[in-house]
Amino acid sequence: MIDFARVQKELVECSKDSEGSGIKVSQKSDDLVQLMGIIPGPVDTPYAGGTFQIDITLPEGYPFEPPKMQFKTKVWHPNISSQSGAICLDILKDQWSPALTLKTALLSVQALLSAPQPDDPQDAVVAKQYLEHYQTFVSTARYWTESFAKASTRGIEDKVQKLVEMGFPEAQVRNILEAVGGDENLALEKLL
Incomplete structure (x- = not known):
């Protein structure tokens, strides 16, 4: 059973620091199961200046089971599917702990943007480009950030x-x- 009191508390905590961190979590529905996370692209990466939206679905066992997260904003990254937005990150799978929060999960996703793991890819095409043609990867990632993560x-x-x-x-x-x-x-x- 989802601990809704904890979810409410996490939403309040995220909103307190959202100006400083740029990380936000908001409700998409009244039931607190469907949430929307927002992370800024890390500085000194091809994602800098972008704002990335992440769909968050809380499973029945939250906080003992990890939240399900998926990029809604298209992103070019070895560990994120360029087609579906699926994220390959250990804490969203077998390394989750109830001590972690939605905010720490989003911070981890943001850190993943800074430090791709091409040897454990979600998108093999992007990972291959990252390893074999790094400058092309950087240019493509910047282009996708400009096209999909920067609103006019x-x-x-x-x-x-x-x-x-x-x-x-x-x-x-x-x-x-x-x-x-x-x-x-x-x-x-x-x-x-």
């Missing part, structure tokens, strides 16, 4: 303005747009 600020501001003009509170509009990756139609559905 101007575009977001236009969407916020449009939804505020419809009568929705600006803070709520910004939170929902962030949670849905800037998808204006999905944001409107959630606001209604």
